[in-house]
Amino acid sequence: MSIKELVxxxxxxxxxxxxxxxxxxTEVKNKLLKKLIRNLNKEVKNILKANELDIKxxxxxxxxxxxxxxxxxxEKRINQMIEGINDVIKLPDPxxxxxxIKERPNGLKICKMRVPLGAVGIIYxxxxxxxxxxxxxxxxxxxxxxxxxxxxxxxxxxxxxxIIKNSLKELNLPESSVEFIDIVxxxxxxxxxxxxxxxxxxxxxxxxxxxxxxxxxxxxxVIAHGEGNCHIFVDEFANxxxxxxxxxxxxxxxxxxxNAMEKLLVHKKIAREFLPxxxxxxxxxxxxxxxxxxxxxxxxxxxxxxEEDWYKEYLDLILAIKIVDSLxxxxxxxxxxxxxxxDAIVTEDKERGDRFxxxxxxxxxxxxxxxxxxxxxxFGLGAEIGISTQKLHARGPMGLVELTSSKFVxxxxxxxxx
Amino acid sequence: MSIKELVxxxxxxxxxxxxxxxxxxTEVKNKLLKKLIRNLNKEVKNILKANELDIKxxxxxxxxxxxxxxxxxxEKRINQMIEGINDVIKLPDPxxxxxxIKERPNGLKICKMRVPLGAVGIIYxxxxxxxxxxxxxxxxxxxxxxxxxxxxxxxxxxxxxxIIKNSLKELNLPESSVEFIDIVxxxxxxxxxxxxxxxxxxxxxxxxxxxxxxxxxxxxxVIAHGEGNCHIFVDEFANxxxxxxxxxxxxxxxxxxxNAMEKLLVHKKIAREFLPxxxxxxxxxxxxxxxxxxxxxxxxxxxxxxEEDWYKEYLDLILAIKIVDSLxxxxxxxxxxxxxxxDAIVTEDKERGDRFxxxxxxxxxxxxxxxxxxxxxxFGLGAEIGISTQKLHARGPMGLVELTSSKFVxxxxxxxxx
Numbered sequence: 001m002s003i004k005e006l007v008x009x010x011x012x013x014x015x016x017x018x019x020x021x022x023x024x025x026t027e028v029k030n031k032l033l034k035k036l037i038r039n040l041n042k043e044v045k046n047i048l049k050a051n052e053l054d055i056k057x058x059x060x061x062x063x064x065x066x067x068x069x070x071x072x073x074x075e076k077r078i079n080q081m082i083e084g085i086n087d088v089i090k091l092p093d094p095x096x097x098x099x100x101i102k103e104r105p106n107g108l109k110i111c112k113m114r115v116p117l118g119a120v121g122i123i124y125x126x127x128x129x130x131x132x133x134x135x136x137x138x139x140x141x142x143x144x145x146x147x148x149x150x151x152x153x154x155x156x157x158x159x160x161x162x163i164i165k166n167s168l169k170e171l172n173l174p175e176s177s178v179e180f181i182d183i184v185x186x187x188x189x190x191x192x193x194x195x196x197x198x199x200x201x202x203x204x205x206x207x208x209x210x211x212x213x214x215x216x217x218x219x220x221x222v223i224a225h226g227e228g229n230c231h232i233f234v235d236e237f238a239n240x241x242x243x244x245x246x247x248x249x250x251x252x253x254x255x256x257x258x259n260a261m262e263k264l265l266v267h268k269k270i271a272r273e274f275l276p277x278x279x280x281x282x283x284x285x286x287x288x289x290x291x292x293x294x295x296x297x298x299x300x301x302x303x304x305x306x307e308e309d310w311y312k313e314y315l316d317l318i319l320a321i322k323i324v325d326s327l328x329x330x331x332x333x334x335x336x337x338x339x340x341x342x343d344a345i346v347t348e349d350k351e352r353g354d355r356f357x358x359x360x361x362x363x364x365x366x367x368x369x370x371x372x373x374x375x376x377x378x379f380g381l382g383a384e385i386g387i388s389t390q391k392l393h394a395r396g397p398m399g400l401v402e403l404t405s406s407k408f409v410x411x412x413x414x415x416x417x418x
Numbered sequence: 419m420s421i422k423e424l425v426x427x428x429x430x431x432x433x434x435x436x437x438x439x440x441x442x443x444t445e446v447k448n449k450l451l452k453k454l455i456r457n458l459n460k461e462v463k464n465i466l467k468a469n470e471l472d473i474k475x476x477x478x479x480x481x482x483x484x485x486x487x488x489x490x491x492x493e494k495r496i497n498q499m500i501e502g503i504n505d506v507i508k509l510p511d512p513x514x515x516x517x518x519i520k521e522r523p524n525g526l527k528i529c530k531m532r533v534p535l536g537a538v539g540i541i542y543x544x545x546x547x548x549x550x551x552x553x554x555x556x557x558x559x560x561x562x563x564x565x566x567x568x569x570x571x572x573x574x575x576x577x578x579x580x581i582i583k584n585s586l587k588e589l590n591l592p593e594s595s596v597e598f599i600d601i602v603x604x605x606x607x608x609x610x611x612x613x614x615x616x617x618x619x620x621x622x623x624x625x626x627x628x629x630x631x632x633x634x635x636x637x638x639x640v641i642a643h644g645e646g647n648c649h650i651f652v653d654e655f656a657n658x659x660x661x662x663x664x665x666x667x668x669x670x671x672x673x674x675x676x677n678a679m680e681k682l683l684v685h686k687k688i689a690r691e692f693l694p695x696x697x698x699x700x701x702x703x704x705x706x707x708x709x710x711x712x713x714x715x716x717x718x719x720x721x722x723x724x725e726e727d728w729y730k731e732y733l734d735l736i737l738a739i740k741i742v743d744s745l746x747x748x749x750x751x752x753x754x755x756x757x758x759x760x761d762a763i764v765t766e767d768k769e770r771g772d773r774f775x776x777x778x779x780x781x782x783x784x785x786x787x788x789x790x791x792x793x794x795x796x797f798g799l800g801a802e803i804g805i806s807t808q809k810l811h812a813r814g815p816m817g818l819v820e821l822t823s824s825k826f827v828x829x830x831x832x833x834x835x836x
Contacts, residue, residue, distance in 0.1 A: 019753070023777055096776065102798050108787060110797055115779065117809055196633060200809050215614060219634045221810045242832035249834035335437070357827045358514065359441055361533065369526055369830025378835070379528055379826065380520050391535055391618050391823035392639045393811040405809035408797065409775045412787025414660035416667035417796070 003187050011119070011146055011195035013176035018119040018144040018200075020174050026093040028171070029140055033089050036136070036167040037082050043163055044078055050159035051128065058152055066256070070126040071153045081132045084383070088136050091382045094401045095142045098409070109411040114404045116142030118200035121192055121220065122385075123148045125206045128156035134203075135164055135178050137385050141403035144177045146199065148192055150206075151184040158182055193218035200405075205386050208313075223398070226389035227313040228258035228341035230371045233330040233356070235347035236267040240274050242368060243346040247278060250344070250370045252285045256315050258387060259342050259374040263310065264321045265330045271323045272298055279321075287317045294323035310337040327352055331359045338362065341389055342371040363389055363396040421601055425609040429537070429564055429616035431594035436537040436562040436618075438592050444511035446589070447558055451507045454554070454585040455500050461581055462496055468577035469546065476570055484674070488544040489571045499550045502801070506554050509800045512819045513560045516827070527829040532822045534560030536618035539610055539638065540803075541566045543624045546574035552621075553582055553596050555803050559821035562595045564617065566610055568624075569602040576600055611636035618823075623804050626731075641816070644807035645731040646676035646759035648789040651748040651774070653765035654685040658692050660786060661764040665696060668762070668788045670703045674733050676805060677760045677782075677792040681728065682739045683748045689741045690716055697739075705735045712741035728755040745770055749777045756780060759807055760789040781807055781814040 051073040094114045101111045120143045124130045138145040149157040161180040196219040204214045205225045234243045250261035290305040305320040324330045344366035345356040353367040364374040376384020381399030388394045394402035469491040512532045519529045538561045542548045556563040567575040579598040614637040622632045623643045652661045668679035708723040723738040742748045762784035763774040771785040782792040794802020799817030806812045812820035
């Protein structure tokens, strides 16, 4: 079977399964998730064995320490997966919920009902826990899922999918509710994104290059999870103590994630007071500082930031600082150079804060809080399949509700159109 | 300038304009719409002159009477456009509305704010009124718009766009808030759908072939307005008088539109009682009837429906009838052969009605009402840019709110991530 045939066959199976999942009760879906917990618990040893194969292969292929760490499973991490399933069991089922109820003058009662999206395709990289996390969210929302994981975690992923399929089987649910493409070839991704006949949406997670490739070539609708070039603007009316804590947290607490701060904008009126102490603290934490010309007048021993720095997501202990003349300039800079992910202002002036919130065109905008809060759990969604950086359908952290669609449901008593 | 350069230049101009529209107040947007009304009123004669050129060209090119009628403007139709603008002025501005407000245990206040989508691309055919209708909806929602109208109405469209641009100019708003691609070449569409750098969404209206071509090739997210192969199922527990009125209305009141009924499913238990009178009435109204084998046993002098009939959107006075054994069979048939647009059940049994609403996977599902009600005005949205037949972002009639996105807006008091 060619790659094209194999991918298309799995996509079709997933679509067929989605028709059955469409009508599952909450009770059955939760029963499935509980069964999955039991089966994962039973198979811990076998999961770790499969994972060891991936780790050994990774070491042989000289994967970086960070990547090896990302693909490593241990009992603690498996328990975290299981905890995650327990959390999703507790979440209310979005499917079937009726909302936006209206009665029209002709007596028609018009509402919307939440329904599953259908068949979801997920393309992801190293971390094997995504195999479980993404599958359970899709299943709870009544969707089937076609997974394409990274080659590094292939053995772990296959084992985890086997356990999901066994759990489906034991409950007489279609095993193809979750399918996994185990072909280690970019062509498999290229075929997957052409399956518009079977897939309702593709959610890619990974490098911006991979995501751009998918956006350019997919005939399936895409919800992109792009990069985060996040800014914090310390306004002239900021409480500088609060500003210092927020900047330090957003840069250093977990620099490798998409909601970490990459750029610091400082109002010129408080730059001389704020920057020296701030930079000293960041440097002590190992942060490399770059700055524009004005910053270099205040902080001497740092590199000049280049034009390309302002576009960049470092995902590392690097920070570029720019001094701005006004709130307007800060907003313009963020909208022009940013990636429209998460951006914050620190200010005590309510009007200026509101203006920043209104005019900065990003998935999440903050007043007086760290950009690190952009996250499904932190935003109270209960779980997260990722963070959308596009404007259609879902923007920002995506939870269960964002994995559904809706339909208009109309109750009549014989109405006809005049 | 090549077609590619020209399209890309207009897309860039539209994107730039969108950054200014993003922050317009409701007052300014309504002022613009009022200015447009005044300018349309002033230019009625010139609009009709431009339209005459299109009609003459159409007659020369042997366009069908229906198409000539669709592209014809007269004073009444221009007044309808103006009425439409007045309606949109009265609609509440969705932009800036705050919703889904939550307070988290750490004190963060997390809300969503409606924001414009940005730059919208619209691809449409014959009717010049879409030039005005689509533009005013986009502008009221704070979006700029790149229009690609059909070649048949090119002179009318250019004149209408000129009037919109003059209205923008008179209020010192960017003229490129509305741009029109006046190239009569399919390549212009193909270039437009590659402008993902500048356009946030493409809304195609037209034949299913055109829409499929766009879906397959667009790198801009698409909200498809596909065809309507709409069903009515007359259940064994239907009130047959109500069923007769609904079926007659859905088939004959306006057969050329996407929410007209194309297929009639009848429960076998009431087929002999219901069909003869129903078919007689439909035939009298000029409807050609086709039927499956079981129908032919009851109604003699009709054509046998072929397999392909069940997939087809006739948009004409043609109806195919199928007799089904059960509610389940009706639902299965609709989900398999239908286009997931609008489908209805006629029944007095509440449980069976609810099951139909839940299990039929269409943009709009009805109990005891005509499918003809699937429409932005009828559903109380106040206006409509079209009817989405896809599941992401918007499904069913799309109004002003569906032309917006949202962002998370977070109010803190110095919170950092632990």
